[in-house]
Amino acid sequence: MPILERCPINWIPAVTRAQCQETPSLLKRASTDKLREVFQKYASIQKDGEQYMTSEDFVRKFLGLFTEAAFNDESVRLLAGIADTSKDGLISFSEFQAFEGLLCAPDALYRTAFQLFDRQGNGNVSYADFADVVQKTELHSKIPFSLDGTFIKRYFGEKKQRLINYAEFTQLLHDFHEEHAMEAFRSKDPAGTGFISPLDFQDIIVKVKRHLLTADVKDNLVAVTEGHRVSFPYFIAFTSLLNNMELIKQIYLYATKGSRTETVTKNELLYAAQTMSQITPLEIDILFQLTGAVNQPGRIDYSDLSNIAPEHYTKHITHRLAEIKAVDSPSDRSALIQVLEATYRFTLASFAGATGATVVYPIDLVKTRMQNQRTGSMIGEVAYRNSWDCFKKVIRHEGVLGLYRGLLPQLMGVAPEKAIKLTVNDFVRDKFTDKRSNIPVWGEVIAGGCGGAAQVIFTNPLEIVKIRLQVAGEIAGGSKISALSVVRELGFFGLYKGAKACLLRDVNFSAIYFPTYAHIKGAFADKDGYNSPVSLLAAGAIAGIPAAALVTPADVIKTRLQVAARQGQTTYTGLWDATKKIMAEEGPRAFWKGTAARVCRSSPQFGVTLFTYELLQRLFYVDFGGNQPKGSQSAKLAVPLDNTLGTAQPRVDHIGGYNAAVPLLAGIESKFGLYLPRFGRGAAATGTTIGSGTSS
Numbered sequence: 001m002p003i004l005e006r007c008p009i010n011w012i013p014a015v016t017r018a019q020c021q022e023t024p025s026l027l028k029r030a031s032t033d034k035l036r037e038v039f040q041k042y043a044s045i046q047k048d049g050e051q052y053m054t055s056e057d058f059v060r061k062f063l064g065l066f067t068e069a070a071f072n073d074e075s076v077r078l079l080a081g082i083a084d085t086s087k088d089g090l091i092s093f094s095e096f097q098a099f100e101g102l103l104c105a106p107d108a109l110y111r112t113a114f115q116l117f118d119r120q121g122n123g124n125v126s127y128a129d130f131a132d133v134v135q136k137t138e139l140h141s142k143i144p145f146s147l148d149g150t151f152i153k154r155y156f157g158e159k160k161q162r163l164i165n166y167a168e169f170t171q172l173l174h175d176f177h178e179e180h181a182m183e184a185f186r187s188k189d190p191a192g193t194g195f196i197s198p199l200d201f202q203d204i205i206v207k208v209k210r211h212l213l214t215a216d217v218k219d220n221l222v223a224v225t226e227g228h229r230v231s232f233p234y235f236i237a238f239t240s241l242l243n244n245m246e247l248i249k250q251i252y253l254y255a256t257k258g259s260r261t262e263t264v265t266k267n268e269l270l271y272a273a274q275t276m277s278q279i280t281p282l283e284i285d286i287l288f289q290l291t292g293a294v295n296q297p298g299r300i301d302y303s304d305l306s307n308i309a310p311e312h313y314t315k316h317i318t319h320r321l322a323e324i325k326a327v328d329s330p331s332d333r334s335a336l337i338q339v340l341e342a343t344y345r346f347t348l349a350s351f352a353g354a355t356g357a358t359v360v361y362p363i364d365l366v367k368t369r370m371q372n373q374r375t376g377s378m379i380g381e382v383a384y385r386n387s388w389d390c391f392k393k394v395i396r397h398e399g400v401l402g403l404y405r406g407l408l409p410q411l412m413g414v415a416p417e418k419a420i421k422l423t424v425n426d427f428v429r430d431k432f433t434d435k436r437s438n439i440p441v442w443g444e445v446i447a448g449g450c451g452g453a454a455q456v457i458f459t460n461p462l463e464i465v466k467i468r469l470q471v472a473g474e475i476a477g478g479s480k481i482s483a484l485s486v487v488r489e490l491g492f493f494g495l496y497k498g499a500k501a502c503l504l505r506d507v508n509f510s511a512i513y514f515p516t517y518a519h520i521k522g523a524f525a526d527k528d529g530y531n532s533p534v535s536l537l538a539a540g541a542i543a544g545i546p547a548a549a550l551v552t553p554a555d556v557i558k559t560r561l562q563v564a565a566r567q568g569q570t571t572y573t574g575l576w577d578a579t580k581k582i583m584a585e586e587g588p589r590a591f592w593k594g595t596a597a598r599v600c601r602s603s604p605q606f607g608v609t610l611f612t613y614e615l616l617q618r619l620f621y622v623d624f625g626g627n628q629p630k631g632s633q634s635a636k637l638a639v640p641l642d643n644t645l646g647t648a649q650p651r652v653d654h655i656g657g658y659n660a661a662v663p664l665l666a667g668i669e670s671k672f673g674l675y676l677p678r679f680g681r682g683a684a685a686t687g688t689t690i691g692s693g694t695s696s
Contacts, residue, residue: 029104030656032097038062038653039096052090055080063661064651066678074136075676079665082112087121103657109667110170116668117169124163127156130172138675142207143184151179177673181208181239185232195229198222205238211673212242217290217308224289237282244278245309248287251279252305253527260302260522260529261438269300302529303436324622333625341624345426346419348616353418354411356609360601361410362403366390367597368467372559387597406469409462409483417459418609421506425451425514430627437627444515452510456502461487461495463502467559500575501558505551509602513547517610536614541607548602553591555598557582 042062043051053062059076060066066076077089083099084091102111119129131147134140146152155172156162164172181204188200196204202221206213230238241248255272256262264272266288273279291304326337357364366387373384384390394402428450432443439447465486487495520543524535531539557578570585572578582590614629654661668674 028656030100030658034655035097035100036093038655038658039093041653043093045090047090050092052092053080053096054090055084058083058091058096062653063665065662065665068679070679072677072679075678078116078133078136078676081119082115085115085121087119100657103660103664108657108660109664109671110173111166112664113173113668113672113674114166114169116674124165125169125172126163127152127160130156130164133674134176136676138677139180139207139210139673143180143187143204145180146183149183151175151183173672177208178239178243182236184208185235189232194232196235197229198225198227201225201230201235204235209239209242209673210675211670212245214308220290233282234286237280238286240278240280241283241286244283245305247278249302249305249309250527252300252302256302258523261436263299263301265299301436301438303438326622326624337624341622342423342427344622344624345423348620349419349422349613350415352422352609352613352616354415355612356418356605356607357410357414358407359608360605361407362391363597363601363604364410365394365403365405367594367601368559369394370594370597372467373593387594387600406466406483409469410466412462414459414462417455417462420458421451421455421510422609422613423451424454425510429514433627441515444518445511448510448512448514449507451514452506452508453503455510456506459506460502463558464490464495501554501561501578504575505554505558508554509547509551512550513543513606516546517543517606531614533611533615537607537611539607540610541603544603544606545599547606548599549595552593552595552598556591556593 039053040051042057043053044057045052045054055073055077058080060071063079065079066072080091081087083095085095085098086092102108102115105111114125117125117129117133119132120126127147130152134145134147139145152160155164155168184204184207185196188196188204199222202218205221206218251269251272252264253260254275255264255268266284269287270281270284273284287308288298288300290308291300326340369390370384370387384393391403398405425447428447429439429444432447433439465483468486469481469483517539521531521536521539522529524539525531557575560578560582561572561575570581572581617629
């Protein structure tokens with residue numbers, strides 16, 4: 001027997017975005033001196049030789065919330081009461097410091113909510129406390145909850161005189177919204193038929209489960225019912241699904257063995273869900289109704305689940321030094337915006353490339369000298385026994401600065417080189433990336449190859465100048481040469497000597513490196529898909545090992561073609577000629593000369609480069625409406641309906657635990673649905689939330 005009178009149509013929400021916030025348990029306490037300095041800056045009351053904050057000092061001035069002229073003073077007092085444990089209307093420094101410590105606790109969200117309801121400050125919540133706060137919420141004003149019903153009496157006793165401690169309160173808060181939803185269903189079904197209309201279904205879900213909705217889910221609540229009546233089992237399953245989306249994500253990851261891009265069918269997800277008794281087949285049916293119509297009917301991936309589940313406060317964030325929103329939505333991406341995006345990436349990649357090159361340049365110099373060392377019978381005794389011997393002799397004969405010979409032209413070239421490589425790779429990846437933010441492996445390989453090919457046009461001249469400067473110090477008493485003299489000697493076309501070998505090396509390197517980096521980075525991400533800076537550095541370094549090692553033969557050939565042959569050394573006329581002569585005179589092992597040095601140079605260099613590049617995108621965040629690097633805090637998920645806290649950022653004075661104060665107050669809304677009115681009586685009350693510091 002069908003739950004709905006007719007099976008609802010399918011739809012899929014588009015991606016909406018919201019800023020991720022930091023997990024409070026990751027925060028470190030601020031020092032007493034710094035906290036006192038901040039406290040004294042905002043405290044406006046002097047009493048008995050002590051300073052105090054008022055409710056407005058704490059909420060409006062310090063936290064930066066409810067800054068509208070028509071703010072709701074009762075909501076401000078309620079929020080200030082969370083820190084005001086003495087409940088005297090003033091916040092002392094000891095209370096200010098104690099709340100900062102609470103914000104660093106692993107269960108800070110529940111403890112903050114508990115102190116909101118603990119109106120007497122005695123460590124318990126009475127019926128009067130609970131009713132007082134609930135009656136001030138927007139939900140109660142729209143769908144009144146029976147505070148004399150059996151649910152309340154089960155927690156507070158028949159006479160409602162029992163006190164609830166913290167542990168019991170957490171369960172009460174968890175159960176409250178489920179009971180509110182069922183009570184709302186009963187109010188819409190006075191005849192007890194077990195069915196409600198689609199519009200009543202929409203009304204209840206939007207009001208009671210507002211904190212669990214995205215705008216796209218809300219807009220399709222009627223469509224998903226196909227206009228037919230909704231049964232009570234379907235209603236309960238729908239609300240349960242919204243509550244259990246994080247569990248659904250874990251089931252999906254279990255089914256895909258940790259992959260976030262693999263798609264699964266309904267049967268595959270049902271099979272994985274057998275171990276989770278909380279998830280019913282009806283909930284899985286509803287999930288596929290919500291996600292299965294547009295991209296791949298009957299299949300979902302992790303991005304589908306992320307687009308349904310609103311983002312909560314418990315996410316990682318890298319504190320941003322700048323944040324700009326270039327477009328309101330992806331549909332606003334014009335040709336100019338895409339050019340600006342490419343310029344932005346190019347600039348950050350230039351800094352990243354210069355950083356990576358400077359860190360590993362001594363290794364690069366050793367690698368070049370080892371690869372240029374000839375072992376044929378006509379050359380005589382070799383100068384260096386191995387890479388370490390080369391490193392020591394450079395320092396002994398040329399000094400420490402000898403390790404950085406040729407660095408300046410390298411930096412002049414590596415900045416645009418890495419910028420071109422990374423920008424072109426990102427650009428081509430964007431073209432192969434679908435609406436789910438997934439890209440096939442062949443698309444990753446092509447994107448990497450295009451990045452490698454694009455860089456050769458610019459970098460080959462700089463590469464040949466760098467190499468000739470690096471080997472110049474090998475000749476004792478030889479005349480000093482400069483970058484300008486090398487350019488004059490070679491001429492324009494001479495600067496592209498070895499370009500074919502350079503293409504052979506760089507195209508293959510990038511085609512191997514970038515897909516490997518993307519997959520290793522995904523493997524190193526945490527359960528929420530977030531990559532810590534350390535995991536970015538490790539992924540970049542590890543991906544460089546196979547990429548650098550496998551293209552060493554092309555690098556040896558390129559080096560031989562670009563270095564000026566000395567008297568008695570073999571000369572080469574081209575790529576194939578160099579390959580044949582090296583094989584004939586030195587054997588196949590010659591093609592792998594300097595492999596260790598190349599890996600030791602390329603692996604950390606690209607690790608540092610990609611680490612710096614992605615970290616710069618996090619620190620200087622610009623939303624161009626396109627794809628953001630996966631694993632960063634800016635890889636944003638869907639935002640709860642009417643939540644405007646994405647624009648409410650912690651301030652400079654929010655130190656220690658107070659970095660999480662604004663996100664935690666947002667969490668009281670987004671996790672528990674406890675929306676307090678923002679505006680005073682008689683003022684417009686649309687789009688109200690606890691935490692926004694800007695008017696809607």
